[in-house]
Amino acid sequence: EPEVTQTPSHQVTQMGQEVILRCVPISNHLYFYWYRQILGQKVEFLVSFYNNEISEKSEIFDDQFSVERPDGSNFTLKIRSTKLEDSAMYFCASSEATGYKTQYFGPGTRLLVL
Amino acid sequence: AQSVSQHNHHVILSEAASLELGCNYSYGGTVNLFWYVQYPGQHLQLLLKYFSGDPLVKGIKGFEAEFIKSKFSFNLRKPSVQWSDTAEYFCAVNARTGANNLFFGTGTRLTVIP
Numbered sequence: 001e002p003e004v005t006q007t008p009s010h011q012v013t014q015m016g017q018e019v020i021l022r023c024v025p026i027s028n029h030l031y032f033y034w035y036r037q038i039l040g041q042k043v044e045f046l047v048s049f050y051n052n053e054i055s056e057k058s059e060i061f062d063d064q065f066s067v068e069r070p071d072g073s074n075f076t077l078k079i080r081s082t083k084l085e086d087s088a089m090y091f092c093a094s095s096e097a098t099g100y101k102t103q104y105f106g107p108g109t110r111l112l113v114l
Numbered sequence: 115a116q117s118v119s120q121h122n123h124h125v126i127l128s129e130a131a132s133l134e135l136g137c138n139y140s141y142g143g144t145v146n147l148f149w150y151v152q153y154p155g156q157h158l159q160l161l162l163k164y165f166s167g168d169p170l171v172k173g174i175k176g177f178e179a180e181f182i183k184s185k186f187s188f189n190l191r192k193p194s195v196q197w198s199d200t201a202e203y204f205c206a207v208n209a210r211t212g213a214n215n216l217f218f219g220t221g222t223r224l225t226v227i228p
Contacts, residue, residue: 003120023168031214032192033214033215033216035216035218041220042218042219042220042221043158043206043216043218043221044218045216045217046211046216048215055213055214056213056214056215058215089157091157093216095214101146101167101214102148102160102163103208103214103216104160105157105158105159106159107156108157109185110183
């Protein structure tokens with residue numbers, strides 16, 4: 001069964017450094033998403049991406065964040081200058097279509113900012 | 115704005131006990147409803163979903179959920195839990211049209227005692 005994959009599984013970085021989290025969505029899916037889960041809190045939506053542009057973003061997704069689909073398979077989330085509060089589990093998801101849409105999640109990248 | 119409430123934060127049951135986890139949502143339009151499960155150390159997996167039709171939906175591993183529109187509820191049930199059901203359960207909703215992003219509840223941790 002096709003799965004969403006994410007790399008790395010864990011990332012430790014120093015505050016102020018840039019990080020890039022990578023995702024490979026399910027191959028025939030057209031919509032891509034990033035969510036995050038701070039330890040002990042709920043899963044929160046960050047951004048959705050369709051047709052090579054952002055379709056929705058939350059208040060969390062400020063200018064420090066960017067997303068890109070650099071090639072036909074990868075979908076990346078970049079945090080330009082990490083803060084301590086960016087420490088979280090970051091989940092990528094993809095869905096086939098809108099409307100009756102099921103999002104399938106990757107295993108997550110645990111980001112720790114020191 | 116959409117919101118999802120899961121009132122049970124931690125549920126502890128013995129094997130073979132029946133399970134019901136509450137989920138209420140707040141949204142003015144038509145929604146899709148989901149239950150995701152996160153087993154220890156694993157990623158979010160879809161347990162079941164409701165888009166339309168029969169409000170009683172059946173998912174994997176013997177789980178079912180009932181959509182009660184008048185109560186804005188989508189409670190998860192299982193007649194007889196197993197130790198392997200120990201996990202965190204998340205209710206989520208998104209709008210049928212427009213924005214795709216999922217709104218998650220805070221999750222319910224289920225511990226099943228053998």
